[in-house]
Amino acid sequence: MSSYWLGLRIWARHLLLFGLAACAATAHAAFPVVTTTTDLQSLVQVVGGDRVQVTSLVTAGSNPESYTPRPQDLERIRQARMVVRIGLDYDLWLDRLLRQSNITGMQRGGAAHVDSSNAITLLEVKQGGLGGGTHAHGAGNPHFWLDPLNSNVITGNIVEALARLDPTNAKYYEKRRIDFLSELERRVSQWQERLAPLAGRPLLAYHNNWPYMARRFKLNIAATVEPRPGIAPSPASLAKLMRRMRDENIHIIIRQPSEPSKDVDFLAQKANGTVVILATSVGDLPQATDYFSLFEYNVSELLKAYANPAK
């Protein structure tokens, strides 16, 4: 073996040792948590403050429903002491990763496994099943974090587990959650007030992402552009939507940034509408940096679109 390779190996070993030491140091300082989505990451951050160190497996802007895990995800899970997921059929890929990690407490039902959908009032549970024109998820529509008041239950689930696993900081977590909830209440009533003029006015959405948001803010999502999740609209269904837009005076179409733009733009152009791009998750758009700014941004974009329809 040449001395060059030997040198490289020694250097690599030093780097590894240094890295481990650095990890150990942060592990003492902060409680490591892994979440599946950026929204959960934001909520764990809110209640955990600087006592937790939280990573989201799905990076900002990727689609959690079609996520394919990367090799390092296993490492991220092994280094964490708690995992938080959306649950239902939203992040099923996590189960395989957890099985592979082989940590008993992290598996479904384990002490370090937080299913944030626990105790949420779900919408569209088993409604019509496949082909019913609704979301494909048989277990209920999984986009429940888009009702801001549901974060009350979600943070409840998170803090319950955090307090159990990291009891020295339990008081700290609970205090931060109470602060968050009072701020949430203030903001939600503000958002509701601002969106009140739009209550009941019909609009279209590309995908069935919005039932929880619609319920909280009284938005009337009259129809979805895709007839079934993941299926592009046929000419007949586009024609029907065009007619509805004209007859029912619908001028707004909501799209999430990673959803296809062509059909939506086409409809907007044909029926004199405006496309509004809203974030469904933290990090979908640069303006949605955390859980509050996600709603802040969506609310102001909706208002802007209603203020000057048909660009």
Add this chain to the structure above:
Amino acid sequence: MNDAIELLAVPFLACLVLIAIHCQFGLQVLKRNVVFVDLALAQFAALGATVAFMQGHMPNTTAAYAWSLGFAWLAALLLSLIRYAPARVPHEALVGVLYVVAVAAAMLLIEKAPQGAEHLKQILTGSILTTDFSDLAGVVPMYLVIGTILAIAVRRHWFERAGYSGWLADFIFYAAFGLVVTSSVAMAGVLLVFTFLIIPALIGMLFARAEWKQLWVGWLAGVFASVLGLAGSYRLDTSTGATVVCSFGLILGLAFLMRSLGTEKIANSLIPKTIVVASVLVMGISMLWLGIQPKADQPVLDALESQFPSVRHVYLTQQEQLVHTDAQRYIDRYQSEIERLGKLEANARWQAKSLDDEMIQKISSFQQSYNEMVKGERFVMKEVRSRARERLRWPALAMALALLAITSAYFFRSQKRLEDSKRTAE
């Protein structure tokens, strides 16, 4: 009807324009035996757009277009070099390798910038239905120029030249094709562009020998298949791109059939015989399957029943028929109830009087129970049917055996007749 014309007029024009240029290229591509070259070029263009995105250029800007064109031309260069590969290496395989590597490289890059993923996907998944008039106006002049040059090149046999000038002709061919494909894939998507490229050209080759005749036959067949596909997509309420692809496939099948009917000998003997043999075989096998596993899926019988429900009268007793229709009625009722509750909840989201959590949970649990009941009724229907089918077991086996006996007797007789005629000929 007006809606249909309003929606489908521009897509139809787009089909015409795309078929006109792609059929021309398709004939060349088939001749070179590099069928998937359009996929490789389109994928390289997408890779270029990905790189542009990583450099901070938004899609649909000049910089992004320059990057994708640069990559498409890089692919053209590589493709033109394929002619120097050893003869025993299949060229199509090299095209395939270029394609998969470009796909994988783009995936790796997208992982680094997930927010661009959707823009990039749209480069490869155009949709003919939402094609704009301005999209068309942008490409038609370019297609005209390229198409004319290609026609001249074919007429003057530029591609058959050896040596350096042959390579140059090849390179320009692929570079021009890269230009065409980059725009057409963004308009119509990979599947449809492949179809426009290959199927009209194939049909042309099937019916004509001279290249200009092949082109005309291909164009006509393409126009016909597009009309069929677009109209079908509206009537059947299905995705336009996929329907048009299927209609092209259908027309190709018909073309093959017509071609073989055209040769008299085959028409007189082979086709009727094939149809008879195929239907006897299908019947025999499904009878045999019904005899062996009456409770399993019976594709032929099921298809027959779904088209003509009265088939059931043949083998269900009066009582069974009653149970069957009753179960169907209950299913319809439960499903309409599920839908009604769903609508109630969805409307309550925005109406003045909203539902509280408890009410929503109640609705969910009702819907779930109705769904369970639907499953129960479906089970009843299936059970009634499979029990009745079990009674058919022995008759079906007997029929299958009878069919087998008849066909083998027929087969031996015709074999013998063939031998006899051979002997007399000798």
